[in-house]
Amino acid sequence: MARDPSPEDLLPLQPAVFHILVALADRDRHGYSIMQDVATRTNNQLRMSPGTLYGSIKRMLAQGLIEELRDAPDPADDDERRRYYRITRFGRRVASADAARLESVLRQARAAGLVTRRSE
Amino acid sequence: MGDRTHLWKRIYDRLLSLYPAEFRDEYGKEMVTDFDERMRTESPLSLWPRILVDLAITAPKEHMDMLMQDLRYAYRSLRHAPVFAGVITLTLALGIGANTAIFSVVHAVLLRGLPYRDSAKLAIIWSPNRLLNIGLDELPTSAGDFYDWQTQSRSFSEMAAFRGRPFNLSGTGDTPIRVNAITASGDFFRLFGISPALGRPFTREEDSPGKRQVAVLSNALWRRQFGADPNIIGKSIQLNGETHTVIGVMPREMRFPQGAELPAFYGFAAQPDVWVPFGFSPEERRNRGTHNILVVARLRPDESLAQAQSEIEALQAHIASEHSDGSRGWGAHVVSLREQSTGGAKHTLLVLLAAVSLVLLIACANVANLLLARASARRKEIAVRQALGASRVRLVRQLLTESVVLSFGGGLAGLLLAAGLTRAIVLLSPPGIPRIEQIAINGWVLAFSACLSVVTGVLFGLVPAFHISRVAVADSLKQGGGRGSVSSGDTARRLFIVGEVTLAVMLLIGAGLLVRSFIRVLGVEPGFEPGSTLVMEVGLPPAKYRDPSQQSAFFDRALARLRNIPGVQTVGAVSSLPLTNNESLDTLSVEGQPQRPGQALLCDTRLTGGAYFEAMGIPLFHGRLLTLADQMNTLPVAVVNETLARQIFPDRDPIGQRMKFGDAGGKQPWMTIVGIVGDVRNTSIEQKPRPQIYMPYHQAPTAFLNIVLRTAVAPATLTGAVRREIATLDPDQAVANIRTMEQVVSAAVATRRFITLLLTLFAVLALLLSTIGLYGVVSYTVARRTGEMGLRMALGATRGRLLGMIVGQGLRLTLVGIARGLGGAAVLKKLLESLLFGVNALDPWSFGGAILALLVVTALGCFLPARRAANTDPLKALRQE
Numbered sequence A: 001m002a003r004d005p006s007p008e009d010l011l012p013l014q015p016a017v018f019h020i021l022v023a024l025a026d027r028d029r030h031g032y033s034i035m036q037d038v039a040t041r042t043n044n045q046l047r048m049s050p051g052t053l054y055g056s057i058k059r060m061l062a063q064g065l066i067e068e069l070r071d072a073p074d075p076a077d078d079d080e081r082r083r084y085y086r087i088t089r090f091g092r093r094v095a096s097a098d099a100a101r102l103e104s105v106l107r108q109a110r111a112a113g114l115v116t117r118r119s120e
Numbered sequence B: 001m002g003d004r005t006h007l008w009k010r011i012y013d014r015l016l017s018l019y020p021a022e023f024r025d026e027y028g029k030e031m032v033t034d035f036d037e038r039m040r041t042e043s044p045l046s047l048w049p050r051i052l053v054d055l056a057i058t059a060p061k062e063h064m065d066m067l068m069q070d071l072r073y074a075y076r077s078l079r080h081a082p083v084f085a086g087v088i089t090l091t092l093a094l095g096i097g098a099n100t101a102i103f104s105v106v107h108a109v110l111l112r113g114l115p116y117r118d119s120a121k122l123a124i125i126w127s128p129n130r131l132l133n134i135g136l137d138e139l140p141t142s143a144g145d146f147y148d149w150q151t152q153s154r155s156f157s158e159m160a161a162f163r164g165r166p167f168n169l170s171g172t173g174d175t176p177i178r179v180n181a182i183t184a185s186g187d188f189f190r191l192f193g194i195s196p197a198l199g200r201p202f203t204r205e206e207d208s209p210g211k212r213q214v215a216v217l218s219n220a221l222w223r224r225q226f227g228a229d230p231n232i233i234g235k236s237i238q239l240n241g242e243t244h245t246v247i248g249v250m251p252r253e254m255r256f257p258q259g260a261e262l263p264a265f266y267g268f269a270a271q272p273d274v275w276v277p278f279g280f281s282p283e284e285r286r287n288r289g290t291h292n293i294l295v296v297a298r299l300r301p302d303e304s305l306a307q308a309q310s311e312i313e314a315l316q317a318h319i320a321s322e323h324s325d326g327s328r329g330w331g332a333h334v335v336s337l338r339e340q341s342t343g344g345a346k347h348t349l350l351v352l353l354a355a356v357s358l359v360l361l362i363a364c365a366n367v368a369n370l371l372l373a374r375a376s377a378r379r380k381e382i383a384v385r386q387a388l389g390a391s392r393v394r395l396v397r398q399l400l401t402e403s404v405v406l407s408f409g410g411g412l413a414g415l416l417l418a419a420g421l422t423r424a425i426v427l428l429s430p431p432g433i434p435r436i437e438q439i440a441i442n443g444w445v446l447a448f449s450a451c452l453s454v455v456t457g458v459l460f461g462l463v464p465a466f467h468i469s470r471v472a473v474a475d476s477l478k479q480g481g482g483r484g485s486v487s488s489g490d491t492a493r494r495l496f497i498v499g500e501v502t503l504a505v506m507l508l509i510g511a512g513l514l515v516r517s518f519i520r521v522l523g524v525e526p527g528f529e530p531g532s533t534l535v536m537e538v539g540l541p542p543a544k545y546r547d548p549s550q551q552s553a554f555f556d557r558a559l560a561r562l563r564n565i566p567g568v569q570t571v572g573a574v575s576s577l578p579l580t581n582n583e584s585l586d587t588l589s590v591e592g593q594p595q596r597p598g599q600a601l602l603c604d605t606r607l608t609g610g611a612y613f614e615a616m617g618i619p620l621f622h623g624r625l626l627t628l629a630d631q632m633n634t635l636p637v638a639v640v641n642e643t644l645a646r647q648i649f650p651d652r653d654p655i656g657q658r659m660k661f662g663d664a665g666g667k668q669p670w671m672t673i674v675g676i677v678g679d680v681r682n683t684s685i686e687q688k689p690r691p692q693i694y695m696p697y698h699q700a701p702t703a704f705l706n707i708v709l710r711t712a713v714a715p716a717t718l719t720g721a722v723r724r725e726i727a728t729l730d731p732d733q734a735v736a737n738i739r740t741m742e743q744v745v746s747a748a749v750a751t752r753r754f755i756t757l758l759l760t761l762f763a764v765l766a767l768l769l770s771t772i773g774l775y776g777v778v779s780y781t782v783a784r785r786t787g788e789m790g791l792r793m794a795l796g797a798t799r800g801r802l803l804g805m806i807v808g809q810g811l812r813l814t815l816v817g818i819a820r821g822l823g824g825a826a827v828l829k830k831l832l833e834s835l836l837f838g839v840n841a842l843d844p845w846s847f848g849g850a851i852l853a854l855l856v857v858t859a860l861g862c863f864l865p866a867r868r869a870a871n872t873d874p875l876k877a878l879r880q881e
Helices: A015-026 A031-041 A050-063 A089-111 B002-018 B021-041 B044-079 B082-111 B143-152 B188-192 B219-226 B305-322 B337-377 B379-387 B392-428 B443-469 B473-479 B488-523 B548-563 B612-616 B642-648 B715-729 B741-748 B750-784 B786-794 B799-835 B844-870 B874-880
Strands: A066-068 A084-087 B122-126 B156-170 B177-184 B214-217 B236-239 B242-249 B274-277 B291-299 B333-336 B533-539 B568-574 B585-590 B601-610 B620-623 B637-641 B658-661 B671-677 B692-696 B704-711 B736-740
Touching: A015 A031, A015 A050, A015 A066, A015 A084, A015 A089, A031 A050, A031 B021, A050 A066, A050 B021, A050 B044, A084 A089, B002 B021, B002 B044, B021 B044, B021 B392, B044 B082, B044 B392, B082 B337, B082 B392, B082 B443, B082 B750, B122 B305, B122 B337, B143 B156, B143 B291, B143 B305, B156 B188, B156 B533, B177 B736, B188 B291, B214 B219, B305 B333, B333 B337, B337 B379, B337 B392, B337 B443, B337 B488, B337 B750, B337 B799, B379 B392, B392 B443, B392 B750, B443 B488, B488 B750, B488 B799, B488 B844, B533 B715, B533 B741, B548 B568, B548 B601, B548 B704, B548 B715, B568 B612, B601 B612, B612 B704, B637 B642, B642 B671, B642 B692, B671 B692, B704 B715, B715 B736, B736 B741, B741 B750, B750 B786, B750 B799, B750 B844, B786 B799, B786 B844, B786 B874, B799 B844
Parallel strands: B177 B274, B214 B242, B601 B692, B637 B671
Antiparallel strands: A066 A084, B122 B291, B122 B333, B156 B177, B156 B236, B156 B291, B214 B274, B236 B242, B533 B704, B533 B736, B568 B601, B568 B704, B585 B601, B585 B658, B620 B671, B637 B692, B658 B671
16 A cells, blocks of 8 residues: 655644644543543643544544554553554654644744734 | 433433444444543533534544545445446446436426426316217317306316317418417416416407407417517417417417327327417307317316316216206216326336336346356455454445445446437337427436436345355455355355346247237238328318308319329328328218117218229229219218128118218208228227218318328329419418328327337347346356366266256256246236237247247357357366366
């Protein structure tokens, strides 16, 4: 199969996909943990519903952005019902490419005077 | 609380079944766990709306995703098998295309509503007469009865009467033309609820003697004859020599009555050209003796056909008792206009629809067989996918997607085919199919063929899909995807072949019966010689030729002039031509033979003049023919046909016997029989001639005659000369419908030719498809048994024996199919009985022919692969194994 598409092929990412990648960037997580992380980071502004979350996960697995782990990263944390996901190297490249794209968009917006306060 | 959480969880679990099974299997458990967690932190009121919205958006998306994936996979796998895909597409295109074409006809003719306001409520009211005993209910009404119905019936909100008459239209160009006029009562247009494109319809007030000279033009006549003149309203036209004012032009959809909507023997033209009011005098309105108008009516909204029928029946019984002189015996019979207008074509179309669906079933069976064969070849691929975790549902769905993709390909190609076929059907179609000009590939037809594609896709895909997905993983992988043992697939394949042959036998027998009937029909002696005969219609306008002697004088002069045209041998005239489904029926009394009550003697009367019998080639058996010497003031005479002579005078010489129309004591004059001529098929080729009487037109003058020329040259070449001669007599006189008698005969068998042709086409298609099917199966089996063949040959089997064995196996399937098909032919018998002529529904020739055709063609289909197998080198075959 023809794999290894360049990261740019997938840009711009769907917001849900981007947030899932960000959530997995620091550690491996299961679905519910991803959902919680995204909610916390966005001050509850983005609350992913299950269909969106697992639909995105399904497509991201197919695209090679993330992979499923055989065992739980922390044995103590192991929950029979849970499946854990990890960001792939390709996933990282795609996420940073999209982040760079967003940054440049933000820069342009700022130059145009659309952003009044510097966001943290 | 815990209970409630449990309940919510269960509901959510149930809702997850909206997702595709694969998605649910993969993530369902986790989704429920997540839901459980969220229930702890969020209130159901805020959680549920979001969950439901999410479900509504993502479930269809996942399904779509799955479908796209299946489609991509199907496309990829079919691209690798172009021949396979091509053969299937073509097979399906033939099946779906033929069905779509026939459906487009059925839709236009049977299904689509009539273009009038609330057309389901329109009905025709006939006047059957039980005293006449002629086996026909669709008889016209008298003006007296009609006006009584109109004023007294409560079941109908509106009622109108009409009749058709040819009119001469002159003063619009150089040559006068004959137009198909409808004279009608004042309410005619209001009843249909169609407003004119220009001007206004005529009114009730204009339906009276002094005011009736107004005309409403059909859209076609307005365009054809008046160049779509927008200022036509108020202009004058000459109809039958009388000035009429054009008051309206109808829109295109107003075409009532079309010839094909009413019984053919009324002789209505295909489409009306102009409508004018009856203009009956008070005396004419009271006439109960002449039944010559038809009644169309609109049921009240809350009234059913049955209610209206019983009401009008009672009303008519009352009228008949009050007017026992004129209305005695006449009843009333209500038929919905829709039923009436499709009655004739319905059966033909249903037979064709049945035939064409059998063809589609055969095509489906064929394709299913091809898919089964391919399925066996794909065992390994399927097993691998199963091993990788694809569920059975997923595999079946994948395979079904593939077959639906194929059937859509077939459907698209079929649509192209249908477009061509539909055009051919319209061109070939016989007169008598109403609204045939409206046949089109429209939205309904597209929807039909799309549905058909999906249904056939599932139909032929289902068995192979289930079959293949049942293959055990381990088994297949062990076999290495090679040749398996005899499996359930083989059984299915055989069943399909047997089914195909069964259907093909039925179609072939049906076609055989129709072809044999057609041959019989062509072999019928019509009683005249149609070759070298030119015929035309001449209708004199009563306004100009008011006096009967003027009418006869015109025809005398016309016949004399036409006889002098070089190339013309003899000339005659007759009130209606043979084979045109036109009869003028009268009751007859014979001198010295008291009439038995309830047994009216019915005969078909024709007025003739000139050398009609010679011109038409009707032989004289006895006595003399009618001559110019038989005039108004001489002895009333008649020539009768053989059937009349045999039926009424079985034991004495008819010559010199006297008969009269109506009762023996009536006012009609006695006619003396002077000659006996051969029987002529007047209504149709199929119908046996009834007693016929020919009278000289001098003794019963008429304004309308068909002129018949027997020619020494090609008849069609004389058309111009005929028109010129008539024009020198009367420049305003139209000559209509000039054609050869051969054309008349051909039109008389057109319906039969049409259905025979199409059914034969479908039968041949069925034969072809099932042979291809058998060929495919035998080739496949032979290929799989190469090793066995090699072994048999190595053990001493001769080529001839191998050949015989393989062909024998194929033929055995054919024979089983034939046996079943013969049983199925019993169903056919019912369907086709009314279409058969001179052929028994169990006609051995049709049955034998069908069986022989199938055996020969399928034997060939088996022989080709068998020969290939028998030619294999045993060593090679064994090595391969």
